[in-house]
Amino acid sequence: MTDSTITAATNAAVIDRDRRSVFHSWSAQGSFGGLPIVGGDGTTVWDADGRSYLDLSSQLVNVNIGHQHPRVVEAIQRQAATLSTIAPAHANETRAHAAELILERAPEGFSKVFFTNGGADANENAIRLARLTTGREKVVSHYRSYHGNTGTAISATGDWRRMPNEYSRGHVHVFGPYLYRTEFWAATPEEEAERALRHLERTIQAEGPDTIAAVLLETIPGTAGVLVPPPGYLPGVRRIADRYGIVLILDEVMAGFARSGEWFAFDAFDVRPDLITFAKGVNSGYVPLGGVVISEEIARAFDDRIFPGGLTYSGHPLAAASAVATIQAMAEDGVVENARRIGGDVLGPRLTAMSAVAPVIGEVRGLGVFWAVELVADRETREAVSPAVVAAAKSALLERGVLGFFADNRLHVVPPAVITDDEAGRGLDAIEEVLVSIDPLA
Structure with a gap:
């Protein structure tokens, strides 16, 4: 039996101990040396x-x-001393408080928050909500994107990480605007937006609009290069989604909660989605937490219909407490x-x-x-x-x-x-x- 206690050590000792026992994400294990x-x-x-x-x-x-951050650490400690965990089936005041604070920062017309463990399963469940409410299956997303590493979220992702993991069906990819490396021979931001929107709409038409449940986009694609959308692009996507009865999901996992200088990045782009996914900055990653902010229209669809999804740690009280403290500290400071x-x-x-x-x-x-x-x-x-x-x-x-x-x-x-x-x-x-x-x- 080995001694697994934490002791003071050098960098070399920590790396050696880590390499012998931890399997790391997105890494060749033999050469890892973080x-x-x-x-x-x-x-x-x-x-x-x-x-x-x-x-x-x-x-x-x-x-x-x-x-x-002392306020967030103290909130987690206080919650741990009060109630460390509780099943999602129970009502919990801390969870409700976190949802209220998030909804206060969402646009008018959003009424519920479904909590997850992180951004990947937030996108996973947003896609599920879109498919269930539209009765359609396909999801359109950008090639230059990352939406997470669960089964459907990784298939919605556009970058190389999708390719070894394509087990989910019904995903279609398009090129989004990226003027520096334009796919559309554009010379101005306006041309890039107009031509990317045309490409998106033609893809939807070719796939069959009545087969498409959702368009899923990072408001500002992050890992793909901090690709700030040109003027008119996101409102144009909204118009296309409305034209064909498609749910618009904006992935705010990386861009939200102060990262872009807004509570939600889309606040700067004159667009209102139907579903908002979040994680990361909502509690700065102190405890795993993500979620979906749900519009009233979509939430009402499940008033008398069971939503077939859930997680053991949905709205975990330690995570919810850290979100409450983070949002309050962000607002006050x-x-x-x-x-x-x-x-x-x-x-x-x-x-x-x-x-x-x-x-x-x-x-x-x-x-x-x-x-x-x-x-x-x-x-x-x-x-x-x-x-x-x-x-x-x-x-x-x-x-x-x-x-x-x-x-x-x-x-x-x-x-x-x-x-x-x-x-x-x-x-x-x-x-x-x-x-x-x-x-x-x-």
């Missing part, structure tokens, strides 16, 4: 050797309120407003200015604390840098005490929404130093 993190506070985390890092990744773009200001006044201008001195930068795009820097080997051809360049940039940032988030050929600058100007400046200094010195052709 940085050990043993503590955190606000925008900072530290490893077992005592070295600190500015967390510009927010881990998986979810620690929106920062690490170890102006966290959403801080994210919007930091993005507009600090992150966006500084990252854009770097383009003039760092040839490796092809494009900068984003909102709030949700930014992507596209790294290219050649600005004219827009050829992406090699994986070796990305790995070198990641290592160089770590050497400078900055934890970055990299996806494909991009650096995503996605700090906690509580980041200060000084902290942002320090992180941006490190990014500029790395990107200016890097050889795009290496």
Whole structure:
């Protein structure tokens, strides 16, 4: 029998212990060697050797309120001392309070929240709701998207992670707007939106509108590149969905709860969905939690009809308590407003200015604390840098005490929404130093 107690250890010891016993997601197990993190506070985390890092990744773009926020930690502790768990079949005041706070931030006409354990099963159940209420099966989503790793959510995903996992039926993919690498020979944001909408509608027509239950989109595709939709695109999707009686699901798992500088990212795009999925920032990932915000029309369909879905930990009281504390702290401390200001006044201008001195930068795009820097080997051809360049940039940032988030050929600058100007400046200094010195052709 081995000793499984937690003891003070070095980075090397933690990595060795982890590698021998933990099976990691999206990884080749034999080569895994993730940085050990043993503590955190606000925008900072530290490893077992005592070295600190500015967390510009927010881990998986979810620690929106920062690490170890005292109000959220205290709420979890208080709830644990009162009632640590309860079955979803029971009414629970903490769960109801969390739902009320979420509904207060949803558009008019939303009446219920179905709680899940995370974003993947939120999208899974949103699709289920759409299929049950329309009597149709197909779901249209973007190729450049990620909706989670459960059976239906991964099939709705567009990126490479879908391909080894396509066990669910009824999924159709289209290209969404992405002007920098346009699929539509567009030269302006307006052309990109118009042509992407035409592509979407023609696909729906070709598939048969009466076979399509839902259009599922990330309001701002996150892992795919922080692809802020051009003006008119999301309202255009809404009009197409209405034309054919299709449910519009907006995936706010990554973009919501301050990440984009709004409570819900779609608040900035003049669109109202039928179903909203959320997770991550709603409680900054302190306890697993996600959910679906349901419109009155869809919720009423199940007043006298059983909804055939549920989870053992739906609305778990520890998770609900952490959501209540997170939302209250965000509202009282102006966290959403801080994210919007930091993005507009600090992150966006500084990252854009770097383009003039760092040839490796092809494009900068984003909102709030949700930014992507596209790294290219050649600005004219827009050829992406090699994986070796990305790995070198990641290592160089770590050497400078900055934890970055990299996806494909991009650096995503996605700090906690509580980041200060000084902290942002320090992180941006490190990014500029790395990107200016890097050889795009290496």
